Amino acid sequence: MAITRPQPLSAIEAPANVPPYERDPRFGSDVIVDTLRALDLEYVALNPGASYRGLHDSLVNYGGNQKPQMLLCHHEETAVHIAQGYYKATGKMMGAIVHNVVGLQHATMAIFNAWCDRVPILVMGGTGPMEAGLRRPWIDWIHTANLQGNLVRDYVKWDDQPHAVGDVPESLLRAYRTALTSPGGPVYVCFDAEVQEGAVQNVPPLPPVGRYRPARPVPAPAESIEQAAQWLANAELPVICADRMGRSPEAFAALQELASLLAIPVLEGDSSVNLPTRHPMNLTGGSRRLLPEADVVVGLDMVDFAGFTSTPPVKPARQARSLLKNGARTINVSMDELILRSWTTDYQRLAAVDLPILADVGAVVPQLLAACRELVEKGKVDRGRIQRRAEHLANVRAEMQAAWDKETEATWNDNPISLRRFFGEVYNAVKNEDWVLATGRPGRMAPGIWEFNNLRQFCGDSGGGGLGYGPGASVGVALGHRDTGKLVVAIDGDGDFLMAPQALWTAVHYKLPMLFIIRNNRSYYNDEEHQQLIAQVRQRPEENAWIGMRMGDPEPDMATICRGFGCWSEGPVEDPDALKPALDRAVEQVRQGAVAVVDVVCKPR
Ligand SMILES: Cc1ncc(C[n+]2csc(CCOP(=O)(O)OP(=O)(O)O)c2C)c(N)n1
Ligand SMILES: [Mg+2]
Numbered sequence: 001m002a003i004t005r006p007q008p009l010s011a012i013e014a015p016a017n018v019p020p021y022e023r024d025p026r027f028g029s030d031v032i033v034d035t036l037r038a039l040d041l042e043y044v045a046l047n048p049g050a051s052y053r054g055l056h057d058s059l060v061n062y063g064g065n066q067k068p069q070m071l072l073c074h075h076e077e078t079a080v081h082i083a084q085g086y087y088k089a090t091g092k093m094m095g096a097i098v099h100n101v102v103g104l105q106h107a108t109m110a111i112f113n114a115w116c117d118r119v120p121i122l123v124m125g126g127t128g129p130m131e132a133g134l135r136r137p138w139i140d141w142i143h144t145a146n147l148q149g150n151l152v153r154d155y156v157k158w159d160d161q162p163h164a165v166g167d168v169p170e171s172l173l174r175a176y177r178t179a180l181t182s183p184g185g186p187v188y189v190c191f192d193a194e195v196q197e198g199a200v201q202n203v204p205p206l207p208p209v210g211r212y213r214p215a216r217p218v219p220a221p222a223e224s225i226e227q228a229a230q231w232l233a234n235a236e237l238p239v240i241c242a243d244r245m246g247r248s249p250e251a252f253a254a255l256q257e258l259a260s261l262l263a264i265p266v267l268e269g270d271s272s273v274n275l276p277t278r279h280p281m282n283l284t285g286g287s288r289r290l291l292p293e294a295d296v297v298v299g300l301d302m303v304d305f306a307g308f309t310s311t312p313p314v315k316p317a318r319q320a321r322s323l324l325k326n327g328a329r330t331i332n333v334s335m336d337e338l339i340l341r342s343w344t345t346d347y348q349r350l351a352a353v354d355l356p357i358l359a360d361v362g363a364v365v366p367q368l369l370a371a372c373r374e375l376v377e378k379g380k381v382d383r384g385r386i387q388r389r390a391e392h393l394a395n396v397r398a399e400m401q402a403a404w405d406k407e408t409e410a411t412w413n414d415n416p417i418s419l420r421r422f423f424g425e426v427y428n429a430v431k432n433e434d435w436v437l438a439t440g441r442p443g444r445m446a447p448g449i450w451e452f453n454n455l456r457q458f459c460g461d462s463g464g465g466g467l468g469y470g471p472g473a474s475v476g477v478a479l480g481h482r483d484t485g486k487l488v489v490a491i492d493g494d495g496d497f498l499m500a501p502q503a504l505w506t507a508v509h510y511k512l513p514m515l516f517i518i519r520n521n522r523s524y525y526n527d528e529e530h531q532q533l534i535a536q537v538r539q540r541p542e543e544n545a546w547i548g549m550r551m552g553d554p555e556p557d558m559a560t561i562c563r564g565f566g567c568w569s570e571g572p573v574e575d576p577d578a579l580k581p582a583l584d585r586a587v588e589q590v591r592q593g594a595v596a597v598v599d600v601v602c603k604p605r
Helices: 028-038 050-062 076-090 101-116 165-180 193-197 222-234 249-262 287-293 361-377 383-411 419-430 469-480 494-498 503-509 525-538 558-564 576-591
Strands: 043-046 069-072 095-098 121-127 158-160 186-192 238-242 266-268 296-300 329-333 355-357 435-439 487-493 514-520 568-573 595-601
Touching: 028 050, 028 165, 028 186, 028 193, 043 076, 050 121, 050 186, 050 193, 069 503, 076 095, 076 101, 076 121, 076 435, 076 469, 076 503, 095 101, 101 121, 101 186, 101 469, 121 165, 121 193, 158 165, 165 186, 186 193, 222 296, 222 329, 222 355, 222 361, 238 249, 249 361, 266 287, 296 361, 329 361, 383 419, 419 487, 419 514, 419 576, 435 469, 469 487, 469 494, 469 503, 469 514, 487 494, 494 514, 503 595, 514 558, 514 568, 514 576, 558 568, 558 595, 568 576, 576 595
Parallel strands: 043 069, 043 095, 095 121, 121 186, 158 186, 238 266, 238 296, 296 329, 329 355, 435 487, 487 514, 514 595, 568 595
Antiparallel strands: none
16 A cells, blocks of 8 residues: 655754764764664654753754654653554664653653563763752752763663763673664663863774674574474474564574474464464464473463463462463573563463573574474474375364454444454455554454554564553654555554553644544453452452543543544544545545544443
8 A cells, every 4th residue: 555655754853054063073962863873773753851851962963863863752651662662663772762750750651561572772861960069940950860871770771870871882782782782671871061162172082883793692502402393393283482483583484494394383372473364374372272281382482481371360369270280391582581570470370390491582483393304304293294284284173264354243243342453444445555563452343353463563562561652653654654555554442542642643733644442442451351250259349440541421432532632533433334444545545645543432341
C-alpha cells in the first residue's frame, strides 16, 4: 500500500541558519552531540527542561537537529515508550532525553517496562549544577539529586554521570554497548549542567566507534548443543516454547527449519513473532494439550519459562501447578541470569532445568538446527516417528482451528460487538496490506484469527505491565516504519489509552501515519474481573465490581480527544455492522498519511 508522506522527517523542525555539521565543539554539550552522531543515533524523544538546555541547544544549533533528530513528547513516559516501540519494530536503539528529577520521575515506569522487556534505550538527562554556588535559588536546588541515577538504578543496566567533558565520549560509548549487549536493557546517562554549558578547553578525541561495538551473540558450548540435539531427536513428543526469541532474525529463520525437520510443535509467548502462524508446527494455544505429554521441553528466550509451563493459581488460595509430566526433560536457552536484580522479582519463578544453556538464541537456534540436521543425515532419527508426529500435530492444529472458527461464527453477530468480531474485522481491514501490529494481543484475546508471518510483524506488549504503554509504543513503531511503506496498526484498551493519549499528537506532528484502534469496554475491566473473583471467594455481591472501574457519566469521548490532537477519528462505533465501513474509511485515511483512530465499543471479554 502506498502511504503518502508529505515531506521527509528531516524537513520537520529544520533549524534556520545552522551550517552543515562539522566537528568543532565549543561547549561540553557539543561533545555529547559529536558522540551521539558518531554512534549513529537517529532519534531522541524528549520533553524539554532547563537541566539540559545546553544539550538542547547543541542538538539544534550545532547538530542541526539531525542524528539525532528530536521528537517532542508531552510526557517523559511517552518519550521512553516511543523508544521501546521503535527498537522492537526495527532492532535499532534510539534515545530519550528527560529533564532532571521530575522528568526522570515521570519516565520511571516506562524505563521499568523497557527493563522487563529487555529493550535497549539510551536514556539521557541533566542535573545540577553540581557546584552549589552556580545554582539558581530554589529551582536548581529542588531539581538536583545526589545521585540522580539512584532513582532508576534498580531497573537500568547501567547509569553514569560523567564528571568532566573529557569523560563524555567514553560514558556514552559504554552506555551504548551495555544497552545493546544481550540481554539488552535501558541505560541512563546524566549530564551536569556545567558539563554541558561549560566552554571546551581541550577538545576530547572521538574514539573510533567501531572498536566499541557489542560482541557477537554468545553461542552455546558444543557439548550442550549435542546433548540438546540428541534429546530432541529421540523424544516422543518434544515441545519448543519461544517468546522473545523472535526478535533475533537468525533464530527466527532457523526455528522454521528446525521445527519442520523434526516435527517439533512450537508454543509462542506474547512478546514477538517466533514462528509464522501458518507454519504447520505452530501449535500456539495448545499448551494444555501438548505440555502434559511432552518428554522434552525447550525454552527459547522465555520471559517466564516456569510460568508458561504451569497452570496459573486460579483462585487466590490455589497454587500454580506445573503442566509438565514427571521425568520430562527441560532445556532453557536464556541470558536472563546475567541481568538479575533484586528490587522486583521480574526474574520470575525459578524453573527446574535439566540442561541450562546460558547463550544467545540468535546463535543457539542455528547451532541446534545444524546439529539436528546432522543426526537426520546420519540416519540417527526415526523418520517414521517424525512422520506420525507431524500427522498427529496437523490434526491437533485442525481441531484447535475448528473450535476457534466455531466460536467466531457463534459470536459474530453479538451486540455489543464480540471480541472475535472486533479482532476479526480489524484483521480483515488490513490483512491484504503489508501490515505490522504495534500492540494489542489478538493471539491471547481472540486466538485463531490473526496470522503473523514475518519477522517483527508483531511488536509485543509493555514488558513491565505498566499501563499507558500502547500509545507511545505505537508511535515508536510508526516512526520505525515511516519509510518502509508498511501499514502500522495498533490496538489499545481504553484504560491504557487514557493514560497517554497525548502521544498521538507526536505521531500527527511528525507525520507518522498509523491506524489506531481503541478496544473500548468503558472500564478498567481487568480489575473488574479481580473484584468479581474476590467477591465470589468472600461471598459478597459481585454486581458491585464496576464501582471504581467503569468509565461512564461522562463516557470519555475518544474520537473528540483524538481530533484535538490532530488525528482523523471516528466513533464510538457500537453497531457491529458499522465496524467494517468505519475501518475501511480509516485505512483509506492512513493511506493519505493520517493518524486514523477508530473507537470501538465492544464486549469486555
Ligand atoms: C500504571 C498501572 N496502573 C494500574 C494498573 C493495573 N491494571 C492492570 S490492567 C488494568 C485495566 C486496563 O484497562 P484497559 O486497558 O481498558 O483494558 P481492559 O482490562 O478493560 O480490557 C489496570 C488498571 C497497571 N497495570 N498499571
Ligand atoms: Mg477497558
